[in-house]
Amino acid sequence: MTSTALPTAVVVDGAYELAEGGRWVDGRYVYVDILSGRLLELRDDTEPAAARQLARLDVPLGAVAPVGDQPGAWIAAAGTGIALLTPDGALEWLDRPEDRTPVPSRMNDGVADPAGRFWAGSMAYDGTPGAGSLYRTDPDGTVVRVLDGLTVANGPAFTADGALMYLADTAVGTVLRCRVDPVSGDLCGAPEPFAQLRDGEGGPDGMTVDEEGCLWVALWGAGAVRRYHPDGRLLHTVTVPAPHPTSVCLHPDDNRLFVTTARYGVRSPTAASGAVLSLDVPVRGTAACAWRG
Template identity: 90%
Template sequence: MTSTAVPTAVVVDGAYELAEGGRWADGRYVYVDILSGRLFELRDDTEPTPRQLARLDVPLGAVAPVADPPGAWIAAAGTGIALLTPDGALEWLDRPEDRTPVPSRMNDGVADPAGRFWAGSMAYDATHGAGSLYRTDPDGTVVRVLDGLTIANGPAFTADGTLLYLADTAAGTILRCRVDPVSGDLLDGPETFVQLHVGEGSPDGMTVDAEGCLWVAMWGAGAIRRYHHDGWLLHTVTVPAPHPTSVCLHPSDNRLYVTTARYGVKSPTAASGAVLRLPVPVRGTAASSWRGGR
């Protein structure tokens, strides 16, 4: 395992409270500021002026593009899953977290290669075991796939859609499940892929690179980790912010984009609550689309 500090650029100094969910979609980098319910896009980081695409009156955990109609998004927002139109209107598919015993919200989410949308949830006070993982099928049905989680975060898929990685941030655990790419059913219970220890930070947003390795934002550690698919830690990159929240690899060149948070930082710098960019030796893939629609 190697650990390095590489030149890191602050692409957007947005002073975001909790920037998250960075994805490369339709030739642009999109991300959210969860607690303010805002969605942003960045089309050209040589002129880093992000454009606000939407502002909701509920927290916005993550989005994925909708295959049809173009310009629409599926969103993990508030207490459920909704379609977000290009003009910013919401059409709710389901609000399963309305039916939970403690106040909760949706968190990170991603579309899989087969066109389903997966998103986690958490209690506002991080009640142990109150979080779940949901799958939204192309017909709009929302299914609870796993429960008993605490802060369900960073779902990420391999390119063939057969492996799902999921972080339970509060537990310091990265889980892995085999998935039937046709039905979306889990073929076995989640296995522990990595168990972090006190002082290592907590796993947050994740992505799988073009070589099948897993990149993990390490909340509280100011670091990004890259794991081999067999669980070995390959590399650690430090970043100038204590709370990196999501990682996104550019699909056509060797750049890693990292969102960070100001939340919980006593003496934040310009890199806390920002979008960062740094060189890496591998590329990623563009975000998959949800293949539903109305």
């Protein structure tokens, strides 16, 4: 395992409280600022880099995925549930399962899988242990609770064939590996431990799988990103100039890693905290999958 500090560019100094959910969608980098409910995009051909706001909600916005065959439409993990976000910024709720939880909670990170389902996690506002869940939204719009007993469900990430899903529980420092039936979307057995971070190593946050099948993990509180081999071996650690990296996204056509960061909880934030960062890396990723609703 090697550890390096690669040259890092601040692409957007947005002073975001909690930037998250970075994805590559239709030739642009799309991400959210959770607590302000904003959806933003950064186009690859814009110089100098300038983020454009696509929508602003009156509830926290955890993550989005594009809706197949509906340009400008998104499925969103927002507020207490899952909603469709129309091109004009209106929300059409599919379900709000976190309205039915015993403690005030919100949706968090989410992603669409290669089969066109949308997966998103939740968490209690006060971090109540075990209050978080993982939900799957099927193409017919049905929202299913797949797992519970999580604390801060984060970063669902899928392999290219959709047969493996990685899921982080940030609060307990665990990355789980879940086998998924690509046809039904059901989990095949119980989640398996993939990586366990020790005290002082940060908490696993947003994740992505690269073109070689390796897992990249943003480490909240540690100012670092890790790359793991599919067998669980830690291959590389890259430090970043912000204590709270929140999500990672690999450019599908260029050897660049985009990292969102947060100002939330940072006593003396710099331009790199609450920003979008860019680093040159030796591998590429894949574009975000769409929800086929």
